[in-house]
Amino acid sequence: MDRYTLLRELxxxxxxxxxxxxxxxxxxxxxRPGTRALHRDAAESIFRNETRPVETGEKEAE
Known part of the structure; x- marks a missing residue:
């Protein structure tokens, strides 16, 4: 049996x-059960610590 045939069967x-x-x-x-809170926390993490959106022309680091 050559190498190609062996690897193909494997x-x-x-x-x-x-x-x-x-x-x-x-x-x-x-x-799995019980991970709904972890998935929701990961999905909403980008919105954390945001009180209002940055207006156009306003610096973000003020």
Missing amino acids: ADSWVLLSLVLFFVGSCVFAL
């Missing part, structure tokens, strides 16, 4: 299986 079976398991595990980790 990629068709075990590597594909491991990548599918990694993808499913990543989805389960991201969507």
Whole structure:
């Protein structure tokens, strides 16, 4: 058996299986129960400490 055939069989079976398991595990980790507050905090973090928008012509570091 040459190298190409061996690597192709490996990629068709075990590597594909491991990548599918990694993808499913990543989805389960991201969507696990109890992380809604963490996701909401991350989504709203760009709006933190902002009392009003910067007007045009106004310096931001005043």
